[in-house]
Amino acid sequence: MSSTSTSRDTASVLAARADARAQEGLRADWMPHVPASLSPHPPAGVDPAALTWAETVAPGGYTHKVLARGTRIRLEDVTGDACAHVLVLSALEPWERLNVADTQKIPWQAYLGAGHPLLSGEGRVLATVVADTSGHHDAFCGTSSDAWVRAKHGDPSPQGPTPSGRSLLTLAAAKHGLGPRDLAPSVSFFQGVRVEADGGFRWLGSAGAGASVDLLAELPLVVLVANVPHPLDPRPDYVVGPLRVHAWRERPTSPADERFAASPELRRAYLNTLDHAEARGLA
């Protein structure tokens, strides 16, 4: 690239190298913090040294991570305009993945909130929503497709001005060797939808700036996240805010936890999960 528009000297390899190296230490509004202990916003009560993931995801951005069983993930809607479209898959066998239908049907509850399990189709808990200060979430509408974004905003390409959630999840999945067959329906946090008596969706929107959701990984997980507007966001513009992500090691849900037996369905789901983890030497 020409350096004529700046005073940068990148005319030779040595000069280009010096220019590149001089960039270390610059900060962006959205970036991963490595090591995670350097997070500028460590969660209250969490030792920064214990963090295994610290990142702010750009509006219209995505992220992904493989996390150990027992990891606690905090998603935070900094401005009240984030929308975290989340797909979790077992890092052991990715064909075991979030099953939204079972996640709504088995707890007899369509709306996600504290205590809600994110179930796989294999009768196990991939993750538990262990804390939630928002309550404005959605498990019906999934994320936006290219066709949806084209109709509503314009260019859906992942590096364009208005990326679709699908295009971003496609990239996130690809970073783990996963493809379109692996992109099962996702859930979204921080922008809510409710179902009216006739089945119509009523827009609930955001709970406001600063809301957070904590997910606990009950098995080793591949976590894919796209931060794009909810498909039913009524605002005509492409409005989305930054998404803050932190993770740290805790312990998976065990019989000592009240939530383990909060319902008969949950108890059997956690028992199946423990059975699976113990058989594989993961407990």
Next chain:
Amino acid sequence: MSTTTSTSRLDWGSPLVDGDVVLDERVAARAPWSAVVAAGDVLTIVDVGGNQSADCLVFDAHDTTERYSVPDTLAWQGNAYVRLGTVLRSGLGNPLMTVVGNEVERQDTIGGACGKESNTLRYGHHTASQHGCRENFLAEAAKHGLGARDLVSNLNWFMNVPVEADGSLGIVDGISGPGKRVAVRAEVDVLVIVSNCPQVNNPCNGFDPTPLRMLVTRPRRTSTTGA
């Protein structure tokens, strides 16, 4: 709880739309089924015994990575229930099929499929030996080179899953009946995989699995120019 003995009355029905019948098959209780339905053809599913859930997946027949998507279908129409006119969309937002005839007030696509594993959560480990839709889907999908990665949230024709004001959701007594039908037109060539639901622990089949009839009709071409 339903106390109807559905087998006491079977109505095998007929196509819900006009056209030449190009496929007419009976699906035994608890069995899987699949067929490719050509673009423009209409699949009529007959609920022969009444309140028999027909769990259903749809794939683009020429690129099965493009498949039915519950969230795209629901977000696009802004409604959680499937009715006349609902366009069944893929995960890319593209139309795969359209509901062109429907004799049940609303059809379900949020209740998912039953399976051995999920039955252990829903009813207990004593049900693990029973058959489930996930088994049917996997067995039928394997005939087409598809597997677990290809199973996504599905349609449940003739199943009733209301969402209540507080978000409570569940499978309740059906609102279909013997001989009730739904008709879906293929917008592209589609592979349709159906599990005639074997579940016996909830009212999705009236506690009594019964057969289905699958009819594919092709619209008659009317000549407008003469020969």
